[in-house]
Amino acid sequence: MNKSESMKKTVRELDKVLETKNLRKGLSLFSKNCKIEMLGIELKGKKGAKKWFNWLFESFFKIKVRNLTVFVQKGKIFKEYVLVATLHNGDIIRSKQSEVIKFQGNKIKTIRLYFDRIDFKDLVADNFMKRIFLDRLVEKPLDNLKK
Numbered sequence: 001m002n003k004s005e006s007m008k009k010t011v012r013e014l015d016k017v018l019e020t021k022n023l024r025k026g027l028s029l030f031s032k033n034c035k036i037e038m039l040g041i042e043l044k045g046k047k048g049a050k051k052w053f054n055w056l057f058e059s060f061f062k063i064k065v066r067n068l069t070v071f072v073q074k075g076k077i078f079k080e081y082v083l084v085a086t087l088h089n090g091d092i093i094r095s096k097q098s099e100v101i102k103f104q105g106n107k108i109k110t111i112r113l114y115f116d117r118i119d120f121k122d123l124v125a126d127n128f129m130k131r132i133f134l135d136r137l138v139e140k141p142l143d144n145l146k147k
Contacts, residue, residue, distance in 0.1 A: 004072040007103055011077050014108070015065040021057045023050070031107035038113035060093075062086040068096075077101040083115075 001009070010029055017026035027046055036043040036052050043052050056063065064084040071078055078100055085093045097115040101108055 003075070006106060007072055007075075007077050007101075008070060010103070010106065010108065011070065011079060011101060015067070017053075018056065018063045018065055021063075023053050023057070026053050029108050031104040031109050033104075034108055035110045036113070037111070038115070039117055059087075060085040061088045061090075075103065077103075 014026070014029055016022075017029065027049055030046060030049045032046060034045060034049055036048055043049065062085070066082040066084060067079065068082065069078070069080040078098070080096070080098045083093075083095045083097050085095070087093065095115050097113060099114065100110075100112045102110040
């Protein structure tokens with residue numbers, strides 16, 4: 001198996017880890033000095049990776065990754081996908097996301113995740129009034145375009 005195929009295989013394994021919530025397998029995919037970057041937050045090392053996995057696994061009842069584009073360029077994976085996450089109350093979130101993954105040998109060295117945090121408003125909107133407020137917050141900037 002060549003380097004590109006090996007990298008793609010690791011990314012498929014990461015998707016499976018997210019869908020099966022297999023923390024031990026997930027951590028085995030990362031290098032000791034790995035880094036996960038998202039929303040201005042940087043999580044470092046296996047401890048940071050564990051924190052990221054735990055956050056995902058605790059936040060969502062079920063996770064499904066639907067890949068749209070995956071390609072390798074200059075030793076990096078560029079991936080675009082839709083994350084379909086079921087909340088514990090049964091609500092479903094669909095978030096179009098992108099990531100850039102760098103490798104160190106066969107292990108993930110760095111993941112940079114790109115997504116719109118407002119996709120996850122239902123995660124924090126645990127009551128009717130919060131949902132109304134957040135829905136309005138999402139729509140307000142578009143009001144002038146609708147006129």
